[in-house]
Amino acid sequence: xxxxxxxxVREDFGRINELFMEMLRxxxxxxxxxxxxxxxxxxxxxxxxxxxxxxxxDGRIEGFLSIEVHREAQNYLYYDDFxxxxxxxxxxxxxxxxxxxxxxxxxxxxxxxxxxxEETNAVARGFxxxxxxxxxRNDGTRLCLIKRLE
Numbered sequence: 051x052x053x054x055x056x057x058x059v060r061e062d063f064g065r066i067n068e069l070f071m072e073m074l075r076x077x078x079x080x081x082x083x084x085x086x087x088x089x090x091x092x093x094x095x096x097x098x099x100x101x102x103x104x105x106x107x108d109g110r111i112e113g114f115l116s117i118e119v120h121r122e123a124q125n126y127l128y129y130d131d132f133x134x135x136x137x138x139x140x141x142x143x144x145x146x147x148x149x150x151x152x153x154x155x156x157x158x159x160x161x162x163x164x165x166x167x168e169e170t171n172a173v174a175r176g177f178x179x180x181x182x183x184x185x186x187r188n189d190g191t192r193l194c195l196i197k198r199l200e
Contacts, residue, residue: 058102060095065111073133077168103147112138115147127155129165161199166192
């Protein structure tokens, strides 16, 4: 198994969209989900601060983490969408993508990462908690988690 972590490019849209829909089906237990629409990911491909970390395994994207920079009163990195194909879960790929994103966070001088997890998705919540994320607030059906970097 040959793994390469890289910035996603516009041509990766189709595969990223497939992984996104796989994630939605798993979370909601429903096959009738809608993926990204044209233009939804354009800001990640614009060559600015926001980007998508792609995990390419043997030439095919099998995971992605979309990363947004939020410059506000409290600057933070935001993990928007995060999906690993079912076949490759539990192999450290997600952890490595998060490590890469943390490195990026530090490189731009930030010390906090924020994400949302569905309240009902205990597996995802456990994954994040093992990696140092704690509850920031309850946003209804979604929990907002934060990790402060040292």
